[in-house]
Amino acid sequence: MAVTKRVVLHFPRSLVDQPIMCRLAREFNIDFNILKASVTPKEEGLLVVELTGESKDYKLGVKYLEKSGVQLQPLSQDVIRNENRCTHCGACVVLCPTEALIVDPATRKVNFVHEKCIACGICVTACPPRAMEIRF
Amino acid sequence: MPKTIAEINENIRKGKAVVVTAEEVIGIVEKKGVEKAAKEVDVVTTGTFGPMCSSGAFLNLGHTAPRMKIGGGKATLNDVPVYTGIAAVDVYLGATAMPDDDPRNKNYPGSFDYGGGHVIEDLVAGKDIKLVATTYGTDCYPRKKIETLINLKDINEATLFNPRNAYQNYNIAVNLSDKTIYTYMGVLKRNLGNVNYSTSGQLSPLFNDPYYLTIGVGTKIFLGGGIGYVSWYGTQHNPSALRSDNGVPRRGAGTLAVIGDLKQMKPEWLVGTSMVGYGSTLTVGIGIPIPVLSEEILSYTAVKDEDIFAPIIDYSEVYPQRKPDILGEVSYAELKSGKIEVMGKEVPTASLSSYYKATQIANTLKEWINKGDFQLTEAVASLPGTEDGVNLKPLNDRPIE
Numbered sequence: 001m002a003v004t005k006r007v008v009l010h011f012p013r014s015l016v017d018q019p020i021m022c023r024l025a026r027e028f029n030i031d032f033n034i035l036k037a038s039v040t041p042k043e044e045g046l047l048v049v050e051l052t053g054e055s056k057d058y059k060l061g062v063k064y065l066e067k068s069g070v071q072l073q074p075l076s077q078d079v080i081r082n083e084n085r086c087t088h089c090g091a092c093v094v095l096c097p098t099e100a101l102i103v104d105p106a107t108r109k110v111n112f113v114h115e116k117c118i119a120c121g122i123c124v125t126a127c128p129p130r131a132m133e134i135r136f
Numbered sequence: 137m138p139k140t141i142a143e144i145n146e147n148i149r150k151g152k153a154v155v156v157t158a159e160e161v162i163g164i165v166e167k168k169g170v171e172k173a174a175k176e177v178d179v180v181t182t183g184t185f186g187p188m189c190s191s192g193a194f195l196n197l198g199h200t201a202p203r204m205k206i207g208g209g210k211a212t213l214n215d216v217p218v219y220t221g222i223a224a225v226d227v228y229l230g231a232t233a234m235p236d237d238d239p240r241n242k243n244y245p246g247s248f249d250y251g252g253g254h255v256i257e258d259l260v261a262g263k264d265i266k267l268v269a270t271t272y273g274t275d276c277y278p279r280k281k282i283e284t285l286i287n288l289k290d291i292n293e294a295t296l297f298n299p300r301n302a303y304q305n306y307n308i309a310v311n312l313s314d315k316t317i318y319t320y321m322g323v324l325k326r327n328l329g330n331v332n333y334s335t336s337g338q339l340s341p342l343f344n345d346p347y348y349l350t351i352g353v354g355t356k357i358f359l360g361g362g363i364g365y366v367s368w369y370g371t372q373h374n375p376s377a378l379r380s381d382n383g384v385p386r387r388g389a390g391t392l393a394v395i396g397d398l399k400q401m402k403p404e405w406l407v408g409t410s411m412v413g414y415g416s417t418l419t420v421g422i423g424i425p426i427p428v429l430s431e432e433i434l435s436y437t438a439v440k441d442e443d444i445f446a447p448i449i450d451y452s453e454v455y456p457q458r459k460p461d462i463l464g465e466v467s468y469a470e471l472k473s474g475k476i477e478v479m480g481k482e483v484p485t486a487s488l489s490s491y492y493k494a495t496q497i498a499n500t501l502k503e504w505i506n507k508g509d510f511q512l513t514e515a516v517a518s519l520p521g522t523e524d525g526v527n528l529k530p531l532n533d534r535p536i537e
């Protein structure tokens with residue numbers, strides 16, 4: 001049975017130049033579709049991917065990723081904004097890798113486009129009034 | 137023309153005063169010209185809402201039975217140490233204080249989730265706060281320990297007293313190094329990854345009165361959602377900073393010390409703030425009314441973001457080492473466009489000061505004045521100006537023999 005899952009992969013600095021995704025495809029028959037790639041403030045690689053493969057292969061592939069030191073985070077976790085705490089300063093907008101946080105040029109309010117959010121969590125600690133919360 | 141503050145207050149009392157925000161006045165002057173606008177407009181309201189570390193509150197806790205001399209002892213509020221080097225039950229709660237067991241930057245970058253600024257916000261929100269104090273006994277103050285809850289409504293005085301707020305202009309921060317840095321200007325990504333700035337620009341109080349013609353000691357203001365006053369010029373007040381032809385400083389210049397009764401302020405306008413990797417602080421809302429006493433004063437309030445410039449500074453090397461170099465100057469209009477060019481690279485911009493909230497402050501102040509709830513005060517002393525020879529001094533080490 002084939003499975004398709006969306007996950008966030010965090011590559012520590014030491015792994016950024018390793019051919020991990022290539023091996024995942026070649027040795028574990030897993031197709032991957034990159035939805036987003038960026039380098040986080042901590043200088044790790046961040047990939048949001050859709051992985052597709054046979055259930056057995058998928059399990060082995062995930063095991064391989066974890067063994068290599070890649071941190072997996074299911075996209076089922078969620079980032080929400082506490083509207084009472086957001087001051088609309090804008091400190092988050094340059095850090096968000098997917099432009100899910102953007103300034104409305106007319107009102108100068110910071111809009112949170114939830115559909116674009118990949119729940120990477122970068123905004124959570126960078127938000128000065130701590131308005132962004134991660135939910136599992 | 138010219139008007140007096142007494143005449144403007146008379147108009148306020150009669151509900152006839154014409155009050156506009158520092159944003160609205162720009163369009164009015166463009167349409168009608170300075171002369172006509174100065175005749176029509178009585179008051180221009182300004183606003184700013186940003187992290188201001190030099191903030192804190194004097195609290196008088198009240199006397200216990202038996203009495204306790206917390207002054208000279210040690211005390212914490214919600215585990216955040218307060219300054220006790222004053223009288224028996226007076227303490228000063230500073231915005232950047234943090235619990236002794238906070239790991240700081242040992243787990244770099246530290247998150248600084250709760251500090252003095254957060255205690256101030258919680259106090260103002262009416263929450264109970266844990267007071268723990270220890271001290272030595274005296275004949276008149278025998279008690280040595282206390283652990284109790286206090287609440288803003290039960291203590292005697294709570295006076296917000298911020299030694300330096302409302303900076304007239306500020307640095308624009310970038311990072312030229314090859315690693316992310318965590319600063320009081322926010323997270324700065326490596327290799328010019330982002331540009332952070334902090335001002336409400338054309339709405340900011342001291343940009344609208346660049347030579348301090350109306351804002352002085354005793355000026356009544358919006359402070360933290362309540363009423364406050366300018367109590368003095370702020371620390372690091374530097375009127376001698378480089379200025380444009382329009383009088384607006386191109387570098388950090390004037391500052392204000394402000395004071396007010398914390399009990400009538402609101403948590404929405406005094407927000408505990410955490411700068412990752414740097415520390416905790418307080419985001420303060422300030423709004424200052426500018427009485428239009430002359431055409432000159434009115435013309436200053438019409439300043440626009442495109443006429444206000446600030447220096448771009450590298451926070452990886454130049455700022456920490458106190459070097460003088462700047463990477464150029466840009467206007468706040470350019471910064472607000474979302475990206476600027478630095479060293480040939482297009483870089484996205486972010487603000488730490490909320491323009492949206494600053495607009496709300498200017499509008500709230502306008503509403504208070506329109507309703508007759510807020511009258512203007514005459515300054516009782518001027519802030520040091522450009523002719524007064526006040527400069528910003530560095531601290532240069534001297535060997536202790």
